[in-house]
Amino acid sequence: MTLNLTAQKRDVFGKQTKQLRKKGFVPAELYGRGIQNLHLSLSRQEFLKAFREAGENTIINVMIDGKPHPVLIYDxxxxxxxxxxxxxxxxxxxxxxxxxxxVPIVFIGEAPAVKEKGAVLTKAMDQVEIRALPADIPHHLEVNLSVLTDIGQSVYVKDLPSGKFEILVSPGTVVVTASEVKVEEEAPVIDESAQIEGVAVETEEKKAERAQEKEAKESSSEGSTPKATK
Structure with a gap:
């Protein structure tokens, strides 16, 4: 069922649209090949409801003066x-x-590589560009993650669902990968207090050695000094 969204033609532009927003309306533009551009305003709440349901790739009818205009929310x-x-x-x-x-890519299911082998999902794409007639535009394309059974496996654009549309991205482009978790090696923790204590102990030992060496030299000097004669 196609959504209907009521809009009114507007004659305020530029900074004046700020007052329009304060009153709960949103300025809009409607254009297309071979038609005259229309400047519109519509209820913010009504648009929010339609946008949540339709997104940017579903046909909706913008009702202007009671006449339906089939459109896509382009931007x-x-x-x-x-x-x-x-x-x-x-x-x-x-x-x-x-x-x-x-068109959005929606990921469903759970990857065994993640659940059983500790991999992490690396999502390279969350939407893909397509070409299609308005009636054949999909709301989204699903990717079932259950096919990722081992670390290093990927889903490619060529694996996306097909339909009455052309995907405009290279078939070999990666969509999602079950990647290996890289664990960074932690630097060894140095106990600074022990290191300082070791330095202090070593210093005391050196002092003791120097004292012993000095004492030994003094003793040697006293033994070799000639006695004074009377």
Missing amino acids: VQRDSISGEFLNIDFYQFRADEEIELQ
């Missing part, structure tokens, strides 16, 4: 801090026009 701009919707681009397509777009 969504958000505030980098608050996450607030700033602007939305809708692309109105023709039914016979192929579209190039990114």
